[in-house]
Amino acid sequence: IGMVVGTKQGLPLVYVTVGTTQFDSLINALLTQEVLKLIFNQGYRRMRMQIGRGTEPTLPTDAPLAIEYYRFKDSLAADMQEASLLISHAGAGSIMEGLRCKANVLVVVNDKLMHNHQQELAHELARRDHLVAATPDALLHALMEVRDKHGSMTPFPESDPEAFPRFLASSLGL
Template sequence: MGEGGENGRAKKTVFVTVGTTCFDALVKAVDSGEVKEVLFRKGYTDLLIQMGRGSYFPSKISGDDGSLSVDHFTFSPSIADYMKSASLIISHAGSGSIFESLRVGKPLIVVVNEDLMDNHQSELAEEFELAEELAERKHLFCARPQTLHQTIETMDLESLLPYPPGDAMPVVKLINEFLGFPSE
């Protein structure tokens, strides 16, 4: 499936979001030849990167020659529409982005920003724990920038369990638990 690279392939967009942060390591990872090649082999046609405050600008590729089309932007008032039209979302470990991706029912790879790990900000550690917990529950995949291409290569989208639509309470409860708020 998706072999050959004919222009007639159905549009399958990968949407990458770093939120309002700077996460150049993720942007560089998705802009690497390795990641773009494996996405193309998996049948994806478009890569759209929301790069936030980052200083690394990914390449823009039209895709007219049948290759993967790549585009980027810094911010948007709402990324909900990008998420809804995506076939795959690759996100930083922000709980807002994770929750929105689960809510729209899209396959999600959460990429942990290890550069922030040394900050000892408990909030960041909790977001990483949340992502790993949701990965264990098979709602998403977890990766690091340097392992992203392997995660994409080996991911089995069929193995993901959908989050019950409209039932935000389990996620809210989990987020509150990690943030130390009392549970109802």
Template structure:
């Protein structure tokens, strides 16, 4: 599967391990092989990556913007943390999402959300050790279900139900 425009987002926090893996020579080579032309990295409060771009990719790096809607809408693949905002915004836009679990978080509520969205068939989930293998595979996003459309109240109700907070 080809991904011409890949957007990686870590939200407003730090997730340097994800950025480091995606900007590794191995990952960049795979992305180039998958016809990636543009790689956009939203690094939040993390360190600015030192990128050796030997593959001619157009790479953009930024910390935080008022809105990442354009990046999401233009992406053919989104790789991100399991923050509720990232997940909902990406799924509402009908985008394919690979969620990478930040294993360094204590009491990881993001893991609960990612597990539920994965179990429901809306996203793919990876751990640090899986990212290169997943990128290098012919993983099939056609198997993912479209996220239900609706208003904000319905999304909140849906998330509450998924998380077991149904009232």
């Protein structure tokens, strides 16, 4: 783990992932006093951030919750499963993995990217009420929306590993 401020194991966790990329505007938005205070007031006591190739953040020493970060891990599944709130970049793999977790999902779209197809996926899943989508500038509002929708978002359907073999078999007349 890169850096840890405070330790409060076992308490409600916000998990943040930016995947293999760099998304400093999301990390910096999360570390503002206003956002940290809101997260704390929503009942979270820990925030773990996977920062990818981003700039190492300066963690506020007076943060109201324990904050830790790291660059990469072989698998993010355990961190995602532990989270009560998952804040993810808009990569399709991270979104789909996040939707399989018990956590509320907030997808933050990097609005600085050109030809941003990830934005389309995030907004369509938000339209279907599976998650909340936002940009770094709208993070505070999005966190309030996640709180307001807690428990009422539509669960993402379980994947059916037999769907393709069934389709293939029926297509081939087997």
